[in-house]
Amino acid sequence: MKRIEVIGAVAAQPGLVICTLGLPSRELYWLSDKPSHFYMLGSMGMASSIGLGLALAQEKRVYIIDGDGSLLMNLGSLATVAAHAPKNYCLVVVDNKGYGSTGHQPTPTAGRTDLAQLARAAGIEQVCAVKTLSELADCLDRHREECATIIAEADASSVDVPQVPLLPRGIARRFKAEVMREDNSSLKKPDASLRSER
Amino acid sequence: MTSPIDEAIVHCMLAEGIDFVCSVPCVMLAGVIRRIEQAPVAHIPVTREEEGVGIAAGASLGGRRPALLMQNSGLGNSINALLSLTKLYGLPLPLIISQRGGKGEKVLAQMPMGKALLNLLKAARIDYVRIKKREDLIKMKRMIHKALHNHRVTAVILMRTLWDEAN
Numbered sequence: 001m002k003r004i005e006v007i008g009a010v011a012a013q014p015g016l017v018i019c020t021l022g023l024p025s026r027e028l029y030w031l032s033d034k035p036s037h038f039y040m041l042g043s044m045g046m047a048s049s050i051g052l053g054l055a056l057a058q059e060k061r062v063y064i065i066d067g068d069g070s071l072l073m074n075l076g077s078l079a080t081v082a083a084h085a086p087k088n089y090c091l092v093v094v095d096n097k098g099y100g101s102t103g104h105q106p107t108p109t110a111g112r113t114d115l116a117q118l119a120r121a122a123g124i125e126q127v128c129a130v131k132t133l134s135e136l137a138d139c140l141d142r143h144r145e146e147c148a149t150i151i152a153e154a155d156a157s158s159v160d161v162p163q164v165p166l167l168p169r170g171i172a173r174r175f176k177a178e179v180m181r182e183d184n185s186s187l188k189k190p191d192a193s194l195r196s197e198r
Numbered sequence: 199m200t201s202p203i204d205e206a207i208v209h210c211m212l213a214e215g216i217d218f219v220c221s222v223p224c225v226m227l228a229g230v231i232r233r234i235e236q237a238p239v240a241h242i243p244v245t246r247e248e249e250g251v252g253i254a255a256g257a258s259l260g261g262r263r264p265a266l267l268m269q270n271s272g273l274g275n276s277i278n279a280l281l282s283l284t285k286l287y288g289l290p291l292p293l294i295i296s297q298r299g300g301k302g303e304k305v306l307a308q309m310p311m312g313k314a315l316l317n318l319l320k321a322a323r324i325d326y327v328r329i330k331k332r333e334d335l336i337k338m339k340r341m342i343h344k345a346l347h348n349h350r351v352t353a354v355i356l357m358r359t360l361w362d363e364a365n
Contacts, residue, residue, distance in 0.1 A: 018256070038259065042282025046252035050283075053256025053264070056240060057218065076245025080253070084242065172287040176259050 022101030045073030082123030
């Protein structure tokens with residue numbers, strides 16, 4: 001699989017998308033720009049955490065497009081995701097075994113490290129490792145109402161696409177308006193403590 | 199055990215509308231965290247302060263009013279995300295920071311970050327207030343308000359003397 005194919009398959013799902021910085025955000029923007037997309041421009045490693053906060057704060061489904069290098073920067077996140085396991089959370093890690101935005105220096109997943117095993121060991125129950133687009137589609141479909149992590153093995157190819165031409169505050173404003181849109185009742189009331197959902 | 203000062207700190211947070219708290223433990227914050235656990239807010243213990251910054255950013259995009267509880271060493275663990283996520287995107291986040299490495303500190307390793315704290319905040323252009331005694335808590339409320347209503351990162355620094363006085 002190519003990374004852009006994984007990104008396209010995830011972006012086709014109904015829901016909100018948090019996308020890690022660099023080429024993944026650029027490819028997502030180039031494929032289709034929507035108010036439901038949050039393009040990260042900095043803070044490498046934070047995608048899975050931003051997605052967790054968003055999934056806990058409201059009820060719409062949240063897809064996170066992360067990379068192997070950026071997830072490895074924030075492995076503790078897997079443990080926190082497992083502890084809360086919101087059903088509207090789906091982390092999709094494009095594992096191309098390298099830092100694709102900086103010249104493809106290898107990450108530990110090019111060697112002995114297995115992200116799917118790490119996610120399972122962190123306590124996440126629904127974890128799939130996929131190698132083809134049909135496996136990915138099947139996995140997205142099967143876990144559409146569960147807290148899931150999908151490790152999608154991709155090759156090192158990139159598409160030469162321009163920078164995301166949006167200003168960060170504009171991205172945040174537009175995204176937040178989209179989160180609030182349609183169904184305001186989906187926002188959990190402040191007094192609805194998460195404790196009752198654990 | 200929670201002391202009256204722990205109660206007062208949590209009261210300040212709730213009164214300003216905080217409804218989503220990420221925390222990394224500190225011995226000075228133990229009572230506050232215990233009290234937060236009983237409060238009608240979401241409490242997410244995180245594995246590292248930077249992770250808390252990310253979760254708080256997501257919560258704020260989802261319509262919540264977050265805060266991050268940590269000791270001052272955690273500022274070092276989170277400063278890139280505070281600047282290139284929270285600040286860059288104009289999201290609100292009050293940091294509630296216990297000040298270690300000051301007068302009466304018994305742990306030598308707390309001293310370097312303790313001494314650097316204010317300069318780090320200044321360099322990052324994060325507004326802060328130091329809370330030394332109970333009467334200062336009104337300033338804590340103002341600083342939380344500033345973060346939430348002006349979409350800023352601000353810092354409330356809780357000094358050891360705050361608890362000494364209560365004892």
